[in-house]
Amino acid sequence: MLDAIARLRRFNRAVTKEVGALDSSYLGLGRPLGAARVLQLLRPEGRDIAEIRSKLGLDSGLLSRLLRGLEEEGLLTLETDAQDRRRRIAKVTPAGQAERARYEALGLAHAQKMFARAGSRQTDVIAAMDLIATVMLQDQVEIRAADPDSPEALACLRAYYDLLCAKIEGVTPEMLTLPLSDSPKYRPPLGDFLIAWSDDLPIGCVSLRPLGQGVAEVKRLWVDPQARGQGLGRRLMRGIESGARALGYREMKLDSNTALSEAIALYRGDGWQDIPKYSGFPSNLWMGKRL
DSSP, X not given: OHHHHHHHHHHHHHHHHHHTTTOSSGXXXXXOHHHHHHHHHOXXXXXXXXXXXXXXXXXXXXXXXXXXXXXXXXXXXXXXXXXXXXXXXXXXXHHHHHHHHHHHHHHHHXXXXXXXXXXXGHHHHHHXXXXXXXXXXXGGOEEEEOOTXXXXXXXXXXXXXXXXXXXXXXXXXXXXXXXXXXXXXXXXXXXXXXXXXXXXXXXXXXXXXXXXXXXXXXXXXXXXXXXXTSSHHHHHHHHHHHHHHHTTOSEEEEEEOTTOHHHHHHHHHTTOEEOOOOSOTTOOEEEEEEO
């Protein structure tokens, strides 16, 4: 255990140095890392200060000082929410957007230098970072509705299709097309498309489309390999089940393949039952659940 703790502390020190957490001028732009992170979270339409505080884990006093400093630089404005005067909203200004773009460019250059040091092990380094970040942010994963034609949804679907090609004999990339030809069916009031977010990275998805007569079909459950084992698949399934109820469906169905053993175990553990066949290859297992 001591060896594991020593490794963790070495990792923490390396990351602290690499990201410049102790620098008074993060990436050379004259502000500490905390102020830069606050600026990166702002939106032109505004963001609730309480949300910023929660996302960054900052106490109220420190966040107030960071916001005040950015406001004095003309990078943001602070307003009281017209609908709820207890809420304070921070909005990024055009000058703030330009400064944020500078951080993005410098951060990209810094990342490219780090990956260059990894050499041929770059893929391993990225996978390790994904795993560590997902574990650290496990309690902050958010599941939100998304447009099925959005770049993030399509990225999730490509990863899902890659999984099918790797797991199911006879499935080839040519059989799977993007974008979805029937994407309107995956939007309310007919269906739904959910994405799980770890910070700003999509790490899972699931979707719902109508089958008719009060029945909806669950499709394309996918969880990033680095995020598995944390209950995210169950969260996505329960989220889409709640969405189906809200849309007025009385029953759900899904088709799957016995090669996807982890997914099938999840379904059975969540009350899904075997039903007669209703679709073709690559499915060889069909399940249903009453709502």
